[in-house]
Amino acid sequence: MVAGAALALAWRPALAPIAPPPAASFAAPQIARGAVLASAGYCATCHTAKGGQPYAGGYAMETPFGVIHSTNITPDVETGIGAWSEAAFGRAMREGVARDGSHLFPAFPYEHFSRLSDDDIAALYAYFMTRPPVQAEAPRNTLPFPLNVRLLQAGWKLLFFRPQRDEPRADRSAEWNRGAYLAEGLAHCGACHTPRNALGAERRAQAYAGAAIDHWIAPPLDASNPSPVAWDVDELVAYLSTGVTRYHGTVAGPMAAVTRGIAQLPPEDIRAIAVYFADLDGAAARADATPAAVATALARSAAGGDDAGAPLYAAACASCHYNGADGVNPLRPELALGSAVHLDDPTNLIQVILFGIDALDGAPGVVMPAFGRALSDADVARLAAYLRATRTDRAPWPDLDKKVAQVRATAPGAE
Numbered sequence: 001m002v003a004g005a006a007l008a009l010a011w012r013p014a015l016a017p018i019a020p021p022p023a024a025s026f027a028a029p030q031i032a033r034g035a036v037l038a039s040a041g042y043c044a045t046c047h048t049a050k051g052g053q054p055y056a057g058g059y060a061m062e063t064p065f066g067v068i069h070s071t072n073i074t075p076d077v078e079t080g081i082g083a084w085s086e087a088a089f090g091r092a093m094r095e096g097v098a099r100d101g102s103h104l105f106p107a108f109p110y111e112h113f114s115r116l117s118d119d120d121i122a123a124l125y126a127y128f129m130t131r132p133p134v135q136a137e138a139p140r141n142t143l144p145f146p147l148n149v150r151l152l153q154a155g156w157k158l159l160f161f162r163p164q165r166d167e168p169r170a171d172r173s174a175e176w177n178r179g180a181y182l183a184e185g186l187a188h189c190g191a192c193h194t195p196r197n198a199l200g201a202e203r204r205a206q207a208y209a210g211a212a213i214d215h216w217i218a219p220p221l222d223a224s225n226p227s228p229v230a231w232d233v234d235e236l237v238a239y240l241s242t243g244v245t246r247y248h249g250t251v252a253g254p255m256a257a258v259t260r261g262i263a264q265l266p267p268e269d270i271r272a273i274a275v276y277f278a279d280l281d282g283a284a285a286r287a288d289a290t291p292a293a294v295a296t297a298l299a300r301s302a303a304g305g306d307d308a309g310a311p312l313y314a315a316a317c318a319s320c321h322y323n324g325a326d327g328v329n330p331l332r333p334e335l336a337l338g339s340a341v342h343l344d345d346p347t348n349l350i351q352v353i354l355f356g357i358d359a360l361d362g363a364p365g366v367v368m369p370a371f372g373r374a375l376s377d378a379d380v381a382r383l384a385a386y387l388r389a390t391r392t393d394r395a396p397w398p399d400l401d402k403k404v405a406q407v408r409a410t411a412p413g414a415e
Contacts, residue, residue, distance in 0.1 A: 010154030014101040015091070017083035020075050020133075026126040034127025037120055039264035041113075041186045045257040046070050056080075056134040061107050062214070063200065066143040068107045076133035089125045090118075094163060096153070103153035105143075106161075106200060114163040115185035160201035172279075175268075179276030182269060187262060189277075192218040192254070208280060210343075215410040216253040217347050219339045223282040226342035226394075228293040230283040236274035238330075241267070244363045247294065249333035249340075252352055252368075256361035297336035298325055300391050309386020312379055316371055331363055336391035346384050346397045350407045353380050372411070377404040 038044070047070045049058030057072035057080075075082040081089065081099070088099040096110035097103055104110060116124075146152055166185065168177040183189045194202040195211040203209075210220035219225055229235070229247040238244060243251035243259045251259045262270060278284070301323065304310060321335055328334045335341055340349040356370030375383070381400035388397055397403070 010103070010151050012097045012101040012103070015085060015088040015099050017099070018085045020077060020082040021129060023130040026130055030123050030126045031130050034123035034125070036264050036266075037124050037186060038127055039261040040182070040269075041124075041188070042257050042261040043073070045261070047073050053132075053134040053136065055128065055131055056136040057138045058136060060139075063107060065147050065200065066141060068105055068141050068143065069138040070108075071138050072134065072136050073128055074131050074134045074136075075129045076135050079135050079137050080133060081128065082133060086122060086125045089128075090121045093121055093124070096157065096161070102150045103157070105141075105150075105153060106156065109188040109191045111161055111163070111202075112185055112188035112191060115166045115181065117166065120186065156199065156201070160199070173275070175272045175275050176279060178269065179272035179274070182265070183273050183276050187258070187273070189221065193221050212345075212347070214254045215347070215407070216255075216351060217343055217345050218255070219343060219348075221277055222280050225281060225339065226344075227339045228297055228337055228342070229290050230286040231278060231281045232283040232287060232290075233271065233274045233278045236277055237271055240270050240273060242364075243361070244330050246328050246330045247290075247334070247337050249335075249338040250357065250362040250366075250368075252357045252361060253348070294328065294337070297334055297391070298323060298328070300336045301334065303390065305386060305390040307382075307386055307389065309382040309384075309389075312375070312383045313386055316375070316383070320368075331366060335387055341387050341391045342394060346388070346400065346403055347407055349384055349387065350380060350404055351410075353383060354404075354408055355411065372408060377401055377408065380404045 044054050046059055046061070047055045047057050049056070049060075049070075052058055053074070055073045057070045059070040061068045061070065072080040074080040077083050084092075084099045091097050092099070092104060092108075093110060093116060094114040096106065096108065141148060166181045168174075169180075172180075190202055190207055192213045193208050193210060194204075195206050195209055196202055208221040209224060211218050219227075221231075225231065227248060231239075231248065235245045235248055238246070239248060239251065240259055240262045242263070243256065262273070265273075301321075302325070304313075317335075321332055323329055323332055323334050328337070340346075340352065352368060353375070354370060354372035357368035359365055359367050362368055371380070378401060381404050384400055384404070385396060388394065
C-alpha cells in the first residue's frame with residue numbers, strides 16, 4: 001500500500017504531442033524577447049555540446065553522482081521539443097517534468113525557473129520553437145542504479161523542491177525586486193554560487209555562500225566574499241556587462257559565458273541585478289573603506305617580497321599586473337584586490353596561472369597567457385604561495401603542490 005501511494009504521488013501524466021507550430025505563428029517581438037532571455041539564462045551554454053549545433057544538447061555535466069548530458073531543445077520532433085506544447089514546455093520549466101511525464105534531473109535548474117512569469121515562459125517557448133530543428137539524440141547518462149531511475153526524482157522533489165512564483169518584497173525597491181527576479185529565476189545564480197548537500201540540493205540557509213563548480217570556485221556573493229573591496233553597484237554593472245572591473249579583475253572560467261549572456265539584457269536589468277547583489281554583499285556599509293583597501297593593496301604589491309616565488313612573479317606576472325600608486329588600471333588586474341588570492345581554496349588562481357584567459361573570456365582583445373607548459377607544478381605552487389603571502393594577510397594554503405597537480409589534471413585531454 002505504501003509503495004502504491006508513493007507511485008501515485010510520483011506519477012505525472014504525459015501531455016499530448018502537437019505538430020510543431022509554424023514560426024509565423026509567433027510574434028517577432030516575442031521571439032526577440034525570448035532570444036534575450038535565453039542568453040541571460042545562458043541556455044546555449046548547457047544545451048550545446050562542444051562543437052555541436054546550438055541547443056541540440058549533449059553537453060556533459062559532471063556531478064558527484066555521474067555525468068548527465070543535456071537534452072536537445074531545438075524543435076526537432078523526434079529528438080527535441082518539436083512535439084511539445086507551450087503547456088508541456090512550461091511544466092518542464094516550472095516543475096521539472098518532461099512532456100512524456102518523466103521527472104527531469106535537478107541538473108536542470110527548474111527550481112529556479114519556477115519563478116518565471118507566464119510572459120517570460122511564453123517568450124522562451126517562442127524563441128526555441130523558431131530555432132532550426134536539429135536531429136540529435138543525447139548520449140546516455142552515467143548515473144548508477146538506482147539514481148538513474150527518473151521516478152525516484154519525485155522523492156528528491158518531495159524533500160527539496162519548493163516551487164516559487166515571484167513575490168516582490170514590499171520593503172525593497174522595484175529595482176531590487178527586478179534584480180531578485182532575474183538573479184533568483186532566469187539567471188539561476190544560486191545554482192553555482194550556493195553549496196549543495198550530499199544529495200545535490202542547494203543549502204538554502206547558505207544561499208550565495210560560494211561553491212565548487214566545474215573545477216572552479218564560484219566565490220561567495222554575500223557579505224562573506226573575501227575581496228578587500230565590496231562588490232558595489234558600479235563594479236557589478238561593469239563585471240556583468242563588460243567582464244572587466246577596476247577592483248575585481250576580469251571574468252574567467254565558467255562565469256565568462258554567464259556575463260556574455262547577461263550582457264544581452266537591457267542596461268536597466270543589468271543594473272537591477274547589480275543592485276540586488278550589492279545589497280546582499282552589504283556594499284553600502286563598506287563603501288567608506290574602499291580607498292583604504294585599495295591603498296593597502298597597492299602598497300602590498302609594491303612591497304613585493306624576496307621568497308622563492310618573487311623571481312617567478314617578476315618574470316611571468318609583473319609586467320602585466322603592475323599598478324602604480326596613482327590607482328588601478330582595469331586592464332592590469334590588481335592581484336591583491338581580486339578574490340582568487342583571498343579565497344580559502346587556491347583553485348581559481350591556479351586555473352588562471354596554468355591555463356590562462358583567452359581573448360573571448362577576459363577583457364576584449366586581451367589575453368592572459370597560459371603558463372602550464374612553462375612552469376612546473378612546484379613553480380606554480382611557489383608562485384601561488386608568494387601571492388598569498390605578499391598580497392593578503394590570510395593563512396598560507398596547505399598542500400599546494402598536490403592542489404596544482406589536481407587542477408592540472410582537469411585540462412582538456414588530460415585524462
